[in-house]
Amino acid sequence: AYDGGSPTRSSQMRLDIVILDINDHAPVFNQSRYQALISESLLPGASVLQVYATDADQGPNGDVRYEINRRQSDPEGYFTINAQSGLIQINKPLDYETRKVHELVVQAKDGAEQPEVGTAFVSIQVRDSNDNQPSMTIIFLSEDGAPRVSEGANPGQYVARISVSDP
Incomplete structure (x- = not known):
């Protein structure tokens, strides 16, 4: 700093300025x-x-x-x-x-x-992992739905419908 007088006198001082961060950025x-x-x-x-x-x-x-x-x-x-x-x-x-x-x-x-x-x-x-048991459904084709096969049934004749699923 200078005083503006005659003779000019001056002095010095050290200043530490700390700038604080403001929250101006998002993650x-x-x-x-x-x-x-x-x-x-x-x-x-x-x-x-x-x-x-x-x-x-x-x-x-x-x-x-x-x-x-x-x-x-x-x-x-x-x-x-x-x-x-x-x-x-x-x-x-x-x-x-x-x-x-x-x-x-x-x-x-x-x-x-x-x-x-x-x-x-x-x-x-x-x-998916193999964590469920397969399920099986059998539907017999007799008139009353009971498991029966006539002794006179021909080879290859359908006697039941089987459905299997593995969820």
Whole structure:
């Protein structure tokens, strides 16, 4: 600083200016859509996949936490997500015959008081496993539906209709 007098006098002072980060960035996922194919025989606790997001802000404004948006997806709670790591795991037994595909809306929120939010979609396709017994139905073609074959029946004559299914 100079005083403007004659003779001119000056002085110096060192200032440290700290610029505080404002929460001006939302978390961004490294993919907008994730996909997984899993067997229905996987047990609760098994890992499905891991999502990942970053936030360009500093400090708490840049800390990312994950959650499944239960209002828009998976209200039954078949899946959980680790808030810190983004690892999605099975929470309840899955059944291919009940639901073949689960669609999740995953959110990444930063640590600000009024958090910014990023969103990604996770599609989990369930692969069938041989977990159901086949069922067999026999319908006998006699007049009363009882299991009978006439001794005069010709070879190759139909005596019953058999239906087998394996769900």
